Amino acid sequence: MKTIKLSMAQALLRFLDNQYISVDGTETKFVKGVMGIFGHGNVTGIGEALERSPGSLAFIQGKNEQGMAHAAMAFAKQSGRKQIFACTSSIGPGALNMVTAAGTATVNRIPLLLLPGDNFACRQPDPVLQQLEHPGDYTISAVDAFKPVSRYWDRIVRPEQLMTAALSAMRVLTDPAETGAVTLALPQDVQAEIYDYPESFFAKRVHLIDRRPPATQTIKRAAALLSGKRKPLLIAGGGVHYSEATEALAAFVESFRIPVAETQAGKSALPWNHPLNMGGVGVTGTLAANKLAKEADVIIGVGTRYSDFTTSSKSAFEHDEVQFININISGFDAVKQNGLAVTSDAKEALTALQQALAELNYASGYDAGELASLKAEWDREVQQLYTAEHEAGLSQTRALGVINESLPPSAVIVAAAGSLPGDLHRLWRPLEPKTYHMEYGFSCMGYEVSGAFGAALADRGREVYAVVGDGSYLMLHSELVTSLQEGVKMTVLLFDNSGFQCIHNLQRGHGSDGFGNEFRYRNPLDGQLTGSYMPIDFAAQARSLGACAYTVHTAQQLHEALRQARAETVSTLIEIKVVPGTNTSGYESWWRVDVPAVSESPKVEAAHRRMAEETGKAKKL
Incomplete structure (x- = not known):
């Protein structure tokens, strides 16, 4: 077996430089490069490797670790999760600055590879600058903070461990259902340690992202459920974009005259002026979409995780017999709202469900005039607000x-x-x-x-x-x-x-007079932040x-x-x-924000009673 003598950091970069993905027969180099800020925890390890042997990997110098990790996340999102930048930092505060970005990527299902420096594995110079020492467990370091916000976490304390860790990292990064932040903690001494790596570890790897088809029986069950419903509403989530299913979505809803509402991640799945696009749904939704949500007897969720903003804290769907059909590549999301889970690629599932419904001669109970009237009413509202x-x-x-x-x-x-x-x-x-x-x-x-x-x-x-x-x-x-x-x-x-006017508005809507959210000077008369802007x-x-x-x-x-x-x-x-407080709100939606039952302010107690009343109406499951 042929081997190559490399430092662990050099081997990591060579491995990353040879990772590719293939979607629908199109091959793409997966790792574009590395964004980084150097410190004593990575500059002579990964830093040396990037300087002397980067291969084709580009290096971009970040200015804040959280900022560069957000940039890497946005790069992956805009690339349709087909290409990434890895992010490297030093130990301690540099590493911890990326924790927020890790949470952001994991919540949004975006691949983000984080390579923070870590404590010396050998412990000889401990405690080094910026090292976090836990007196009850010396194996804990600052980088352990990434565990709850990572989809995969590993610490490489011997250079040969890189091989299994790197393959596991790629498994998660390229899995459309499991992807999110991946953290490989890299002790600064291990980054520089030498090992004879097998050449095969660096061979070009093409990770095939196959479209997962829906089970035939599941599609039949979904079609049977839909066939008895007259007021369907399709909610388009981010999975529509990641599956590249926008054309399939349009063909599906046009075939059966099913109106579409969009989540924040799903917006632009249909053009705004498409006759079936009713706009955003939920807390920040449109009047048209929220009216339809209240009356819908079935919700077809496509690639959505049903956040509380989408469901108006589970109060958006008021029909007594409303049921959910959830098309999602993630089984975790597909079972939400007690729905019928169609665990599948969105494009494949929409195509299959369209065929099954066509065989049943299905059509929704909406007429074109009803939907056109709702859409026109909302379009007039938008035009009024715009002008x-x-x-x-x-x-x-x-x-x-x-x-x-x-x-x-x-x-x-x-x-x-x-x-x-x-x-x-x-x-x-x-x-x-x-x-x-x-x-x-x-x-x-x-x-x-x-x-x-x-x-x-x-x-x-x-x-x-x-x-x-x-x-x-x-x-x-x-x-x-x-x-x-x-x-x-x-x-x-x-x-x-x-100021933070969004939260200022939220405060005032729940009994507060407004406190601590505007950028005002401190007022010497009352000692509060009530002076001029x-x-x-x-x-x-x-x-x-x-x-x-x-x-x-x-x-x-x-x-x-x-x-x-x-x-x-x-x-x-x-x-x-802009004038503070000139944003939109309402449109028949509710968001649960709990308010104290006891307060010196009658307004707060009144807000609590309103909150309790609305909570009682919301669905529990």
Whole structure:
């Protein structure tokens, strides 16, 4: 058996450089490169390997470990989970900065390979700088924090362990049902240790991602269930995109006149103006979709995990005899809502179910006029919100209207947290698939700028826009600098409403007068944060980093800034001053947020009674 003498880190990179996936006969190199920030825990191990023997792997220098991991996640998401960047960090705080991103990837079912440095396996110099010592269990290190947020976790304490660990990592990363964050903890001394690795370990590996067909009997059961239902509603989740099932979805619903509602991850599965697309569903859903959800006697969930925002905390579906058919590649998600589980690739299942229903001559009980009327009513509402002027200045919905009108259909928007995801889910009008890039599984503040960089890196033929509030931007915008360094242009649309206004609104809707969520100076009279708003110049800050920047206060200024930003050759930030509290809400939905039963405020106690009443109505299973 031929062997190659390499350090463990060198062997890891050589292995990663030879991994490929094959989907529907198309082969793609799986690992594009490595994003990293070096420290004493990885600079002389993986760092040396990247410097001297990277193969074809690209290296991108991150500016914040969480930021670069979010960028890697967004790259994988925009690539349809067909290509990834690995992320490496030092030990201690550098590693722990990636834990949030690991949780974000796992919740959203996105492949993310994390390679944090770890304590010395030999323990000779312990405790080293940044080492976490646990007096009751010396085997625990900071990297153990990744265990609950990883789909696979391993610590490589001997160089030969790399082989089984690397193969296990690839199994999870390339599995559409099991994928998420994969963490390989790399002790800094082991990274440099030498081993005679068999040449076969480095042979080109093509991981076949076969479409899982549905069981024939399961399709028959699903068709039989549907055949007795007159008011079906299909909920399109992110699995529609990952399965590349948008055409199959359209063919299915058009065959039987089944209206479609979209989750945040599923939005853009159908063009907004498709006659059967009723828009977002649930807490941030449209009036049309939420009305249909209340009346539906069967829900066909395709690639959705049924988060509480999708189900309005299990209150969205009010029909006494509503049943669920769940098409999902993940058995874990397919059984939710006590549904009939169709554990299958979405495209395969939709095609098979369409054929089975056609044989039964199935048609929904809706007539075209009923659905057209609901859709037209909502379209008028969107148009009103997009065009209405606000006496105090530029409203958030008006600004979104200008942006939606100005961007080309192929442009990608990236968002994650605050009030913007709600408005975008309800109001945004995408025409092409994969142009609506929303991280709402974790709703992780700070994802937006990093995610826009990752999406732009993956999809260089499209314009990419981060749609972000000032609160999220302040939390994390480090990879704006990386985009400038790499020459990967993106545009940041920063909505400045002077605080965490989404949570400020949530507070006030549940009995609070508003506390601690606006960016105000401390008031010496009452000792609280009730002074005047802080005047932050985000455009000036962006210019100081090397980006182009504009500040706008009106719809006309925004329209002009968008035009100019498209002509810029480097990443650009548009600071949009919007009136606080001018986002959308409601539309026959409810979200469970528990409120104390006892308070000094009668408003809080009243909110508790309302919460208890609504909770009593919601489904328990």
